[in-house]
Amino acid sequence: MNIEPSVPTTKNPPEQFAGDVWVDPIVVPHDADQRAVVARVRFAPGGRTAWHSHARGQYCHVTSGVARFGTRDGRIVEVHPGQTIYTPPGEDHWHATAPGVFMEHLAILEGGDDPRTTTVWKEHVTDDEYEGRGIPPAAPAA
Incomplete structure (x- = not known):
């Protein structure tokens, strides 16, 4: 067993994020037998990802603040501290x-x-998509 080396905080690239977003890697695979990836991601007000998908899905566990997750059908789900959302x-x-x-x-x-x-990165999220304009609001996550 060993203590993993720490990786410095980095600001996420503007091609993949809008606004100020920082990532602290916690678990990074070192060889082909390892697959787990875990990171703490911090968003300043207005910060958001671009559209993207994950080959094997993703869990996001909100630790502070209020998160928004959007889907192509226009649904926006608000997630609060202590809640976990899964994207297939x-x-x-x-x-x-x-x-x-x-x-x-x-x-x-x-x-x-x-x-x-x-992770496959796509186009940026528009202000209308982020604000859910013209789309009925979704119910909060359970």
Whole structure:
């Protein structure tokens, strides 16, 4: 057994995120036998991901603030501290803060067979998509 080396906090790239978002890797696979990926992700107000999907799905456990998760059908789910949301493999989605608040979550996923497809990044989320304009609000996560 060993203590894993710490990886410095990084600001996420603007090609994949809008606003200020930082990531602290917690678990990073070192060889082909390891698949677990865990990171603490912190979003400043207005911060959000671009559209993306994960080869093997993703769990996000909100630790502070209020998160928003959006789907291609226009549904937006608000997730509160202590709640965990699951996104199935291949489902396009985005995550963000609710308006005006900071938010932190733990992102938990399994690496894909091809590391380049673990997360597939797509276009940026529009303001209308983020704000759910013209789309009836979804019920809060249970």
